[in-house]
Amino acid sequence: MMPYDLSPLWLSLKVAVISTLFVFLASLALARLMSRREFFGKSLVEALILLPLVLPPTVIGFGLIVLFGVNGPLGILLEQWFGFRVVFTWIGAAIASFVVSLPLMYQSVMAAFDKVDPRWENVARTMGVSEWRIFRTITFPLAWSGILAGLILAFARGIGEFGATLMIAGYIPGVTETVPLAIYFAYEAGDMEKALFWVLIISSLGVAAITWVNYWRKKNAVRIGRE
Template sequence: MEQINWTEFVSPILLSLKVSVVSSIFVLFIGGIAAWGMSRRKFRGKTLLETAILLPLVLPPTVVGFILLVLLGKKSWIGYLMERFFDQSIIFTWGAAVIASIVVAFPLVYQTMRTGFSLVSKDLEDSGRSIGANEWQVLRYITLPLAWRSVTAAYILGFARGLGEFGATLMIAGNIPHKTQTLPTAIYIAVESGNQTLAWCWAAAIIFISFGLMFIANHRARD
């Protein structure tokens, strides 16, 4: 049985948790705004826009990663500005892993929150507006409390999706130990190199974390 270097073992776990925490906060905020707006407004081209929003849900992660690589690489205007003003590239950093996780988790978070918002009674929201509440107050005191199960589920699903992201992350963040190596990429490299013990330990870690997240989501959904 191969000996496990515990520093090597813990590093991808901590980085994956860091990426998932940061990305899930961003994607919950962005996805929440998009879901609230789309569930409350009707406009021409809405179906087309929503289809584009949900597209990363069905696209292969490597395709998403390739598109992000083109958009964020050194030859793009975003990459150029980053090099010019910050003297660094987004590509092959842990921030790139965060961006990949946000993009792939966004459709799942958006769809979950949109469903929750659409179930909130419009009459209750209109009642709030009728007594002088603005849109922010309606969202804060009526919509969000009534849709809290969907919001909680959206965050947990976004966190878990970011934790398990592989293809897009590998494309734009790479697999640099102690820098961009997340749990999925670490498992892949361990299997490729024949280190079954380390691969099983990392697999057990991600299964344990994911199981715990899904258990919490299911428990809250039944409360």
């Protein structure tokens, strides 16, 4: 195969890393709240967090345009306060990746937190330990394996995002061209060799991510079994 410009790969990695970082922080906060607190409307809040799992990518992209477009409420605020636009930029691609990846990470973190025996936390509370220290020294370490698995899955989902990214970021070679967009437009142009090249790249990344997650889970299960 002839060599190709690798900028779509670097952009996809950049978008996935940044979106995964924010997904990680948001998921920890949301899952901690939802797993340890009861409040009115909790089911509705959780449904909204998980909604991107069942919505078509075009619906997600449309919603992002409504919010972050030049006439959208968040789009207007960002342009007035910070002087930049989200639409047709790599930032828009990162936001799209964040939205579609958040439910996956949230579910993994919730499952991990639910496996943590609350008695350990309660013992620490009786000793006057702060909630932040309880989370940092007890909850987070015990839930780490599930959190890490969620991180890998969120990263893989972010790097493969297409539909919502196309709607909010568009297709601008060298600016918003991620690997999924490069595949689609190479195919549209009839360049099957280029499309196949990028399909192999992104498939390899996906296989590597899933293989690593499965290995980590099996390794962790064996360790727990021995304990």
